[in-house]
Amino acid sequence: MKYAIVVIDIGMTNKKVAVYDDSLRQLDAKYRNFEPNIIEGLPTHDLDGMEAWFIKEIKTFAAEYPVRGIAVSTHGATFVCLGKDGRAALPCVYYTYEPGDDFYDRFYRRFGPPLELQEQTGTPAFRALINPAKGIFFAQERFPEAFKNVGALLPFPQYWGFRFTGKLGAESTYMGCHTYLWNPVAGAPSSVARDLGVAELLPPNLNNSWDVLGTLTEDFAEKTGLSPDTIVSLGIHDSNSSLLPHFAKKGETGFVLNSTGTWCVIMNPVKKYGFAPEELGKVVFFNVSAFGKPIKTAIFLGGQEFESWSALIAARHGESGVPGWNEELYRTILAEKRLFLLPEITAGSGQFPGSRARIVEDGRAYFFDDMQRALAVPGESGGEAAFPPCFTDRGILFAILRISLVMQTLTALERTGISGRQIYTEGGFRRDQAYNRLLSSALTDNGVFLTGIAEATALGAAITAKMAIGGQSLTDMAGDFEVEYRPVEKDHIPELGTYRNAWLAEAEK
16 A cells, blocks of 8 residues: 545534545544534534544544545535634534524525526525525624624535645535535526625635645644645535546446435436426536536435334334335235325425325325324324324335335436436445335336445545545546446336326325
8 A cells, every 4th residue: 555545524414534545445434423512592513523533533544554645525505604713703504404484585585586596506495504605694694793704615625625724725516516606607606606795705716626725734734643745635525426436437427326315316417507497496406516517416305204204113113123125015005006105204305395294095194293293192182093004014114115215216316317327326225125126117218226335425535535646537547446336126017107106196285
């Protein structure tokens, strides 16, 4: 091993510091969760606590491995308001914070109607502060005096790069990830950024994710035990990072990545930016790839749906565990078309924003919220009536849950455009046989493959650091690592099509 790479991979829940060798093999990794700091009733990121932990773990790796580079990947929707002292000028509020309808009304009255902004910036109207322009507007309203001291607005990966190097920078994947701040056609800050009065606070130029931001400051080098010559690359948005291994192996187009987890993120690298009229108002948007090109994207909270329903089922039945694939059971449910599990547990988060989470059995709806309340207050009058008759059978419940996730995935895939594309599934659902068999069988004209990448985001970030160190192109690195693409068997299940029509009709009610 000639050198090693440290990757800091910051998820909304899990934070990771990993070390890779120069052949892009993960050698070790440390994980930690951070509870939010509650400031004035707001959940905020513990930036100081995270930094102290990063330094601690990097120091451990520096003592064992010849580290020459650091790369950072982070979840989206987070900017840090940097003060002139190089620290955060005001609290960094969680993007999950819900400011309320009055706030949204003020935002869209001032900056433009949601559909117009979606068309101009590629960004849908998420709830909460998942559009970073909303987070900045919220900060201006909530912390007006502190905001006067902001000297720069830094995307989350580049904030950490600044802390390590003292250098300011930005790259395309984060500026273009549903921020409302970037106009992807003009390749410049959007009208929202200008009207917020923050265009001049954003880094003036976008570079590549694999460009060198700088080398370590003397202080950071001393704290970590790394050489001051250690390079730090620009950083990258996590969803876009997971695309890089496939770009290296398969080229920039011809596949759709079905990245599954708490958020299921479906990404199709396309040649042209633009929405069909019926897509406006849906959770369909454009990311910007590491090559500055459009990535048509659709998302839904698939992992959250699975975990929330699983917890409800476990609480009701007093047992955990997930039943396996039972072809006869699934075929019966699909053929009968009398049981449906519908989204969305988090309203407005996915492809069916008007749908309320529920089970429909024989035409009657039983709502998730009512079932939760019935469990929370045992013996409450009418509690039993909150549950559908099928709730006595765990096998049936998990079957209709998986079918629902496949239905949502199909809609998201179709909205990104899948004609002539191979589908690559990675993440948590990669291990769910029933989900994958059903999805592959429904996609009769597309090859569906499970990837062998366990942690694609961290690998993508490590790739950017290796490119920065060696000056290689992404295609030059295709032979430096392996990716397994395992085809998913297709079953002939004609009942899927008719069931889906019925499921969609129920979801629209």
